[in-house]
Amino acid sequence: MTENTILTPPSSGIGQVITRFGADLLVETDHSELLRCTTRRKLEVACGDRVQWERQAQGNAAVTRLLPRRNVLERPDFRGKARAIAANIDLLIVVTSWQPAPVWEMLDRYLIAARRLPADVLLVMNKADLRASHASAEAENCLAEYVKIGYPILHVSADHQEGIGEILAAIQGRTAIVVGQSGVGKSSIAIQLLPDEVIRVGTISETGEGRHTTTSATLYRLPSGGALIDSPGVRDFGLVGLDFATLQAGFPEFSPYLGECRFNNCTHNHEPGCAIKAAAQAGAIPPRRFARYLSLLASL
Ligand SMILES: Nc1nc2c(ncn2[C@@H]2O[C@H](COP(=O)(O)OP(=O)(O)OP(=O)(O)O)[C@@H](O)[C@H]2O)c(=O)[nH]1
Ligand SMILES: [Mg+2]
Ligand SMILES: [Zn+2]
Numbered sequence: 256m257t258e259n260t261i262l263t264p265p266s267s268g269i270g271q272v273i274t275r276f277g278a279d280l281l282v283e284t285d286h287s288e289l290l291r292c293t294t295r296r297k298l299e300v301a302c303g304d305r306v307q308w309e310r311q312a313q314g315n316a317a318v319t320r321l322l323p324r325r326n327v328l329e330r331p332d333f334r335g336k337a338r339a340i341a342a343n344i345d346l347l348i349v350v351t352s353w354q355p356a357p358v359w360e361m362l363d364r365y366l367i368a369a370r371r372l373p374a375d376v377l378l379v380m381n382k383a384d385l386r387a388s389h390a391s392a393e394a395e396n397c398l399a400e401y402v403k404i405g406y407p408i409l410h411v412s413a414d415h416q417e418g419i420g421e422i423l424a425a426i427q428g429r430t431a432i433v434v435g436q437s438g439v440g441k442s443s444i445a446i447q448l449l450p451d452e453v454i455r456v457g458t459i460s461e462t463g464e465g466r467h468t469t470t471s472a473t474l475y476r477l478p479s480g481g482a483l484i485d486s487p488g489v490r491d492f493g494l495v496g497l498d499f500a501t502l503q504a505g506f507p508e509f510s511p512y513l514g515e516c517r518f519n520n521c522t523h524n525h526e527p528g529c530a531i532k533a534a535a536q537a538g539a540i541p542p543r544r545f546a547r548y549l550s551l552l553a554s555l
Contacts, residue, residue: 264286264288264310265284265286265310266309266310267307267308267309267310267319268284268285268286268307268308269284269285269305269306269307269308269322270282270283270284270285270290270305270306270308271283271303271304271305271306271474272300272301272302272303272304272305272306272318272474273289273302273473273474274302274471274472274473274474275302275471275472276291276471278293278294278296279291279292279293279294280292280293280294280300280306280318282306282308282316282318284308290308290316291316292306292308292316292317292318293315293316293317293318294317294318298318298320298321299321299339300318300321300339301327301339301340301341301342301472302340302341302342302471302472302473302474302484302486303341303342303343303344303430303432303472303474303482303484304321304322304324304342304343305321305322305324305343306318306319306320306321306322307319307320307322324342324343325342325343325344326342326343326344326372326373326374327339327340327341327342327372328340328341328342328344328347328368328372328432328434329495330489330492330493330494330495331493331495335495337495337496340432340434340472340486341432341472341474341484341486343430344372344374344430344431344432344484345374345375345429345430345431346374346375346376346377346425346426346429346430346431346432347365347368347369347372347374347375347376347377347431347432347434348376348377348379348422348425348431348432348433348434348444349362349365349366349369349376349377349378349379349434349435350379350381350433350434350435350439350440350441350444351378351379351380351381351435351436351439352380352381352382352385352436352438352439352440353380353382353383353385353386353388353389353390353394354382354385354389355436355437355438355439356389356391356394357380357394357397357398358436358491359397359543359547360547360550360551361435361436361489361491361492362378362401363505363544363547363548363551364492364493364494364551365434365435365492366406366505367494367497367501367502367504367505367551368492368494370501370504370505370507371494371501371504371505376406376407377407377408377409377422377425377431378401378406378407378408378409379408379409379411379418379422379433379444380398380408380409380410380411381411381412381413381439381440381443381444382412382413382414382439382440383410383411383412383415383417383418384412384414384415386410396543397543400541400543400544401544403541404507404508404541404544405507407425409421409422409425411444413440413443413444413446413447414440414443416447419444419447419448422444422448423448423477423479426477426481426483427481428477428479428480428481429481429482430474430481430482430483430484431481431482431483431484432472432483432484432486433445433483433484433485433486434486434489434492435488435489436488436489436490437468437487437488437489437490438488439488441469441485441486441488442467442469442485445475445483445485448475448477448483449475449477449478449483450478468487468488469485469486469487469488470487471487472484472485472486472487473485497551497554497555498555499522499552499555502548502551502552502555503523506544506548508540508541508544509523509531509540512530512531512534512540513531515530516528516529516530516531517529522552523548523552524549524552531545532545
């Protein structure tokens with residue numbers, strides 16, 4: 256190599272989208288350089304995407320191509336059109352808390368989304384310090400159903416630094432994303448997992464009264480390997496283009512009974528001889544989850 260090739264930074268290459276700044280993207284090159292890049296709207300690039308970038312005149316850089324994705328997590332915008340939240344996700348960490356209280360319908364929709372990605376899932380019940388004072392008996396019953404089905408659940412307190420090591424162990428050097436309602440503590444968990452200097456990009460904004468809210472999904476490299484994407488909280492999480500097969504696959508507790516219904520196109524609703532409904536009535540399938548399945552089915 257000549258001295259010149261060492262001193263001249265590459266003029267193009269591959270990188271990963273770290274976050275979005277308005278219309279621009281922050282891209283980390285394969286040489287760990289952070290580049291602010293312009294992009295074209297129709298590329299529809301998301302946090303976590305691998306992209307091709309090129310340096311342009313005046314020292315600007317642009318993203319010119321989106322590389323193939325392994326998967327993409329989407330939610331509908333106000334018009335119902337799919338908007339990408341983040342791409343290339345291995346583990347969906349669904350964060351709920353005792354205050355704000357869990358919205359179980361939303362949790363179920365995240366679990367369906369995880370199956371569809373596909374990605375592994377981890378349920379994190381944050382603010383464990385508020386469990387005794389804020390958990391209702393009904394909420395405990397709902398939570399117990401997920402335990403019974405076999406979803407991995409961690410009880411965590413980000414503010415008391417409890418359960419953080421277990422989250423890190425579950426990530427296993429992969430790319431994880433924290434999702435969930437606003438205010439459940441996603442960024443608080445991210446801060447606990449990262450060294451102080453890493454929360455550097457301006458994607459957390461003051462909402463007044465000292466509250467911070469995440470405005471744009473941001474990818475952080477974990478010191479022990481892997482990455483964590485902090486995502487903006489939602490009021491609700493909707494599924495774009497949900498069909499029956501995807502809905503059914505999102506209820507893995509049905510699988511031992513599938514094929515035992517009288518009709519092979521059974522929707523497990525009104526049909527006679529439905530093995531799933533019988534299992535729910537017998538308590539073998541958790542009844543609260545089954546009731547929410549029926550309301551999701553009605554929404555198709
Ligand atoms: N009591 C208690 N409060 C917590 C805990 N973790 C976070 N909080 C508080 O919950 C509030 C919201 O935390 P954030 O981390 O900003 O929540 P978020 O999910 O990132 O919110 P959005 O960015 O709006 O989606 C803050 O005031 C935190 O201090 C916890 O373990 N216990
Ligand atoms: Mg946040
Ligand atoms: Zn059935």
